[in-house]
Amino acid sequence: MEGNFVVSRRMIDAFDVSPSDSEEAHVLAVDDSLVDRKVIERLLKISSFKVTAVDSGRRALQFLGLDEEKSASVGFDGLKVDLIITDYCMPGMTGYELLKKIKESSTFREIPVVIMSSENVLARIDRCLEEGAEDFIVKPVKLSDVKRLKDYMMREDGVGSESSRGGINKRKLQDCCDLSSSEPSISSSPSSSSSESPSRSPTSSSSAPSIPTPLDSPIRRLKMTTTDLID
Amino acid sequence: MDGVVQLQKQLVDYTASLFHEGFLDEQFNQLQQLQDESNPDFVVEVVSLFFEDSERLLNELGKTLEQKTVDFKKVDAHVHQLKGSSSSIGAQRVQKLCIAFRNCCEELNTEGCLKCLQQVKHEYSLVKNKLETLFKLEQQTIAAGGSIPTL
Numbered sequence: 001m002e003g004n005f006v007v008s009r010r011m012i013d014a015f016d017v018s019p020s021d022s023e024e025a026h027v028l029a030v031d032d033s034l035v036d037r038k039v040i041e042r043l044l045k046i047s048s049f050k051v052t053a054v055d056s057g058r059r060a061l062q063f064l065g066l067d068e069e070k071s072a073s074v075g076f077d078g079l080k081v082d083l084i085i086t087d088y089c090m091p092g093m094t095g096y097e098l099l100k101k102i103k104e105s106s107t108f109r110e111i112p113v114v115i116m117s118s119e120n121v122l123a124r125i126d127r128c129l130e131e132g133a134e135d136f137i138v139k140p141v142k143l144s145d146v147k148r149l150k151d152y153m154m155r156e157d158g159v160g161s162e163s164s165r166g167g168i169n170k171r172k173l174q175d176c177c178d179l180s181s182s183e184p185s186i187s188s189s190p191s192s193s194s195s196e197s198p199s200r201s202p203t204s205s206s207s208a209p210s211i212p213t214p215l216d217s218p219i220r221r222l223k224m225t226t227t228d229l230i231d
Numbered sequence: 232m233d234g235v236v237q238l239q240k241q242l243v244d245y246t247a248s249l250f251h252e253g254f255l256d257e258q259f260n261q262l263q264q265l266q267d268e269s270n271p272d273f274v275v276e277v278v279s280l281f282f283e284d285s286e287r288l289l290n291e292l293g294k295t296l297e298q299k300t301v302d303f304k305k306v307d308a309h310v311h312q313l314k315g316s317s318s319s320i321g322a323q324r325v326q327k328l329c330i331a332f333r334n335c336c337e338e339l340n341t342e343g344c345l346k347c348l349q350q351v352k353h354e355y356s357l358v359k360n361k362l363e364t365l366f367k368l369e370q371q372t373i374a375a376g377g378s379i380p381t382l
Contacts, residue, residue: 033284033312035277038277039277118315118318140258140318
């Protein structure tokens with residue numbers, strides 16, 4: 001266990017594996033836009049989340065205690081973060097860079113990270129998912145997008161997360177392509193591998209035997225994970 | 232009681248017209264759903280932030296485009312922000328113009344950008360006017376004892 005953080009008590013809280021259902025989950029929201037911060041904060045609160053909203057990746061890392069230069073700020077002690085939702089395009093550190101930093105941290109890599117972006121670019125979505133993002137929400141963010149976040153909170157029992165393993169924002173995918181028109185030959189194993197492992201298995205799915213699709217990997221992944229899991 | 236009914240009808244009709252004419256889109260509805268007794272001024276607050284933010288950005292855009300050498304990256308960054316915030320509150324016409332604006336930036340077209348800026352400024356002031364009128368109507372309706380009908 002790395003004990004390099006200034007506030008070790010917070011680190012112990014982060015490892016606490018007994019989330020009480022009666023407590024509201026705490027979301028750290030990151031967005032450089034004031035308007036968007038206000039909206040996401042309200043969306044989250046109305047969906048019964050506790051919210052901390054910050055305006056940059058830097059501040060998010062500081063809040064988590066991951067910023068090398070500054071240690072965790074006073075007053076945020078003990079507040080475990082259950083999910084991080086971040087904008088992609090931000091000056092300084094992008095949401096993608098923030099995602100990477102979080103996934104590189106042994107303390108915080110288990111925290112689900114959701115990316116928001118106004119740009120519906122498959123390559124971008126894929127990069128984020130490959131890096132371990134749970135989901136990618138196309139802005140403007142709606143109430144239904146935020147309600148889905150609850151699915152990512154149940155990671156520890158592994159139960160809730162399975163049904164949403166293919167939980168890539170379907171609304172966005174339907175914009176990108178028509179799933180039903182892809183080739184039928186995805187009969188190879190990947191669906192079983194994804195239902196076994198509770199944590200991300202996108203890499204194992206996408207390295208499955210050659211799938212003759214020109215489509216981007218999140219869509220392949222979605223097809224594989226939803227074969228068994230959804231109806 | 233007639234007065235309240237009249238006001239409410241006016242409010243409903245006016246709101247509907249804003250959607251019909253494309254000033255506002257579905258996202259504005261989303262914002263209205265987020266308003267309740269615990270947050271009765273949510274929409275006004277967000278829209279006010281949008282006004283402040285937009286005015287700052289439009290100002291910056293004017294300045295940036297006036298420079299001898301135009302920094303198109305900067306212009307694009309500002310337009311991107313404006314596009315984002317207008318999208319977040321449902322100001323559809325402004326958002327759409329921002330998309331065209333970004334194309335001019337990509338083409339490094341100063342003339343085009345200046346035209347776009349004029350258009351965005353125009354649309355922005357239109358939607359600002361409309362929203363301020365809407366909020367006034369809401370205030371009047373509430374003051375008369377009515378409630379804001381949800382469409």
